[in-house]
Amino acid sequence: MNLLDDLNPEQLAAVTLPDEPALILAGAGSGKTRVLTTRIAWLIQNGRVGPAGVLAVTFTNKAAREMLSRIESMLPINPRGMWIGTFHGLCNRLLRAHHRDANLPPTFQILDVQDQLSSIKRLVKAGNVDEERCPPRDLQYFINGAKESGQRAAQISGAGHDKLWVELYAAYDAQCQKEGSVDFAELLLRSVELLTRHEALREHYQHRFRHILVDEFQDTNTLQYRWLKLLAGKSGPIFAVGDDDQSIYRFRGANVGNMADFQREYNVQHVIKLEQNYRSHGNILDAANQLIGNNTRRMGKRLWTDAGAGEPLRLFEAGSDGLEAAWIVDEVRDQHRQGARLSEIAILYRANAQSRVIEHALFNAGLSYRVYGGLRFFERAEVKHALAYLRLIANTDDDVSFARIINFPARGIGARSVEQLQSAARAAGSSLFAAIATVDGRAAASFAQFAVLINGLRENAPHMSLSDLVSETLERTGLTNHYRNERDGADRVENLAELVNAAAGFVVEADPGAPAPAPEAGPAEASPAMVEHDLLHAFLAHAALEAGDNQASQGQDALQLMTVHAAKGLEFDTVFLTGLEEGLFPHENSLSEADGLEEERRLMYVAITRARKRLNLSFAQSRMLHGQTRYGMRSRFVEELPEKSVKALTPRLRGGFATAAQGGWPAMGSGAAPRAEVPGAAGAAGAADTHGLRIGQGVRHAKFGDGVVVRLQGSGNDARAQINFGSFGVKELLLTVAKLQPV
DNA sequence: GGAGACTGCGTTTTT
DNA sequence: CGCAGTCTCC
Numbered sequence: 001m002n003l004l005d006d007l008n009p010e011q012l013a014a015v016t017l018p019d020e021p022a023l024i025l026a027g028a029g030s031g032k033t034r035v036l037t038t039r040i041a042w043l044i045q046n047g048r049v050g051p052a053g054v055l056a057v058t059f060t061n062k063a064a065r066e067m068l069s070r071i072e073s074m075l076p077i078n079p080r081g082m083w084i085g086t087f088h089g090l091c092n093r094l095l096r097a098h099h100r101d102a103n104l105p106p107t108f109q110i111l112d113v114q115d116q117l118s119s120i121k122r123l124v125k126a127g128n129v130d131e132e133r134c135p136p137r138d139l140q141y142f143i144n145g146a147k148e149s150g151q152r153a154a155q156i157s158g159a160g161h162d163k164l165w166v167e168l169y170a171a172y173d174a175q176c177q178k179e180g181s182v183d184f185a186e187l188l189l190r191s192v193e194l195l196t197r198h199e200a201l202r203e204h205y206q207h208r209f210r211h212i213l214v215d216e217f218q219d220t221n222t223l224q225y226r227w228l229k230l231l232a233g234k235s236g237p238i239f240a241v242g243d244d245d246q247s248i249y250r251f252r253g254a255n256v257g258n259m260a261d262f263q264r265e266y267n268v269q270h271v272i273k274l275e276q277n278y279r280s281h282g283n284i285l286d287a288a289n290q291l292i293g294n295n296t297r298r299m300g301k302r303l304w305t306d307a308g309a310g311e312p313l314r315l316f317e318a319g320s321d322g323l324e325a326a327w328i329v330d331e332v333r334d335q336h337r338q339g340a341r342l343s344e345i346a347i348l349y350r351a352n353a354q355s356r357v358i359e360h361a362l363f364n365a366g367l368s369y370r371v372y373g374g375l376r377f378f379e380r381a382e383v384k385h386a387l388a389y390l391r392l393i394a395n396t397d398d399d400v401s402f403a404r405i406i407n408f409p410a411r412g413i414g415a416r417s418v419e420q421l422q423s424a425a426r427a428a429g430s431s432l433f434a435a436i437a438t439v440d441g442r443a444a445a446s447f448a449q450f451a452v453l454i455n456g457l458r459e460n461a462p463h464m465s466l467s468d469l470v471s472e473t474l475e476r477t478g479l480t481n482h483y484r485n486e487r488d489g490a491d492r493v494e495n496l497a498e499l500v501n502a503a504a505g506f507v508v509e510a511d512p513g514a515p516a517p518a519p520e521a522g523p524a525e526a527s528p529a530m531v532e533h534d535l536l537h538a539f540l541a542h543a544a545l546e547a548g549d550n551q552a553s554q555g556q557d558a559l560q561l562m563t564v565h566a567a568k569g570l571e572f573d574t575v576f577l578t579g580l581e582e583g584l585f586p587h588e589n590s591l592s593e594a595d596g597l598e599e600e601r602r603l604m605y606v607a608i609t610r611a612r613k614r615l616n617l618s619f620a621q622s623r624m625l626h627g628q629t630r631y632g633m634r635s636r637f638v639e640e641l642p643e644k645s646v647k648a649l650t651p652r653l654r655g656g657f658a659t660a661a662q663g664g665w666p667a668m669g670s671g672a673a674p675r676a677e678v679p680g681a682a683g684a685a686g687a688a689d690t691h692g693l694r695i696g697q698g699v700r701h702a703k704f705g706d707g708v709v710v711r712l713q714g715s716g717n718d719a720r721a722q723i724n725f726g727s728f729g730v731k732e733l734l735l736t737v738a739k740l741q742p743v
Numbered sequence: 744g745g746a747g748a749c750t751g752c753g754t755t756t757t758t
Numbered sequence: 759c760g761c762a763g764t765c766t767c768c
Binding site for chain 1: 744745752753754755756757758
């Protein structure tokens with residue numbers, strides 16, 4: 001079968017573009033991955049490029065794997081010569097190959113978010129910095145933000161309060177350098193600096209990579225785009241695939257502007273729009289199109305389908321979040337009875353906190369479900385402890401790991417002793433591990449014993465298989481025993497056993513990429529801190545870069561619960577989109593940010609376009625959030641859907657509502673919090689003079705439009721009501737004055 | 744050193 | 759409300 005069979009004209013055009021910079025605007029469900037992979041296969045099949053000349057980059061390991069396996073199925077070649085991976089994975093590869101030029105030890109460790117935070121905490125403590133003035137989390141955010149915009153501490157002009165932060169940024173980098181560790185943003189920045197500085201290397205790769213393909217281009221940040229440009233060179237053929245309407249990661253640095261910049265900087269001649277959707281029925285697409293049409297800054301795109309209109313969207317108004325969940329349970333049961341697989345049904349929500357109520361209802365109904373998001377395998381505490389031991393074995397300079405396990409399992413080394421060790425290390429300019437020999441406090445013996453333990457493992461390590469080394473480490477450090485003796489430790493013991501399995505099954509993919517011009521630096525001296533065990537080093541990098549699955553109870557047919565963000569790129573026959581309330585979706589916090597509402601709308605667009613056949617929308621009059629019951633109005637996004645595509649399952653209890661673009665769902669906690677009555681029950685304060693109003697009732701105000709009664713208090717001339725006017729916020733009105741009409 | 748009380752906080756998240 | 763992180767006391 002020909003590669004190009006069954007492609008539509010636009011897909012075909014994209015796949016067979018000449019070797020020029022190109023931008024593909026690929027709408028949801030338009031066959032984006034297919035175009036990307038077929039493009040690569042076509043280029044190779046037609047001899048336009050060899051596998052080694054291809055670089056394809058994605059954001060997630062999952063997407064990279066998917067791409068690889070699809071290419072494998074299309075071509076009878078071993079795709080290992082290609083550089084296909086995540087930005088971070090490819091940077092890791094680059095830096096390992098050129099560690100000397102990048103000024104890194106050959107076995108540098110990768111810090112994940114937690115590691116980075118504890119590293120920063122250590123730094124802040126050591127520097128006697130007031131943690132109030134400099135919360136480690138904020139500093140972490142600051143450092144990552146700076147790195148992602150390509151700035152080193154020296155390049156930031158820090159004045160006043162910022163000065164301390166900039167200093168700490170510099171100190172953090174120095175600490176990482178000393179310990180031989182690299183955080184996620186550093187992988188990118190270091191690579192960019194390497195390529196910028198090292199002309200021969202840059203030219204080597206620019207010559208090598210004849211085709212650079214980028215997935216989800218709208219999600220790239222400034223630094224990632226710079227990285228691409230360095231590898232591509234002036235005219236390099238970058239094949240960028242993206243969808244500005246699905247840009248939902250601005251909050252973590254993604255810059256949609258890269259699409260326009262790319263178009264301009266490379267004078268892109270070919271912008272191809274993929275607008276035919278192969279996923280959803282017409283009503284669903286109509287809803288998506290109409291909704292996203294409310295955004296102003298778009299590149300412009302309109303999805304269409306050959307499929308029929310299908311069923312209308314269904315809209316359900318629930319009295320409370322609990323009732324919303326109960327409705328979902330009923331609907332799911334119906335569908336299940338009619339033969340739908342649970343795994344083809346997704347329940348989506350804006351924020352993770354919303355899942356609890358739904359989980360509760362599903363659990364009681366005996367419906368199996370799987371929640372995405374949450375701790376993943378390599379992020380679990382017990383696994384991280386085990387990895388910390390392995391990392392210390394691999395490299396005794398790794399202070400992050402040292403600090404994590406020096407007293408875990410407990411071996412009588414308290415905080416004071418560790419502090420002593422830390423100042424000793426600082427004074428000597430050595431690692432914590434090396435400083436052990438210099439301390440003579442009361443914990444000296446414990447420290448020495450720890451050193452013996454680690455050194456013993458280090459001596460044996462080079463002669464052991466990886467899995468033997470892991471299991472030996474787990475036993476000799478007492479880690480497994482520690483959890484065996486813990487009441488609820490069974491799961492953790494199991495995870496540790498799983499780690500041994502993972503080690504046993506770990507094979508390093510040899511790096512076939514012709515690595516680079518000969519380095520000009522002197523001989524690489526292996527630091528005595530490093531243990532020789534290539535597989536171990538590769539395994540540790542793998543663990544950091546690929547955190548593994550969440551709780552994968554795969555194989556079982558289960559409902560899929562996740563945030564809308566997590567659902568991006570996925571599709572389901574049936575989707576329940578829940579919590580469509582002002583303040584929640586769009587989220588109140590987004591309204592104060594520039595472009596915040598539009599990003600929320602894009603998020604809604606992503607949510608809608610996940611559904612193939614059935615899309616159920618729901619919202620609740622009241623919702624328990626942060627321990628308080630909040631009364632919300634239905635989301636403006638519901639109003640933005642085409643009426644003819646939406647079927648309301650519940651009578652409209654309240655009239656239309658205010659559409660002002662400002663305001664939101666102000667925290668009602670300020671002042672008096674409404675009590676948690678069920679809407680429709682009698683008013684709150686016992687003696688309240690209600691003027692015929694009830695909590696949860698809809699009312700209309702001349703100026704503020706429609707709202708919901710949130711609280712009633714006082715009586716006589718002092719009778720007041722708090723009313724949530726959606727985008728106008730919550731107002732407290734005197735009932736003797738305000739002209740309120742029930743609706 | 745560790746269990747239990749106490750405080751504060753609470754979008755979205757991959758690598 | 760539910761949690762994570764900190765503090766206190768044994």
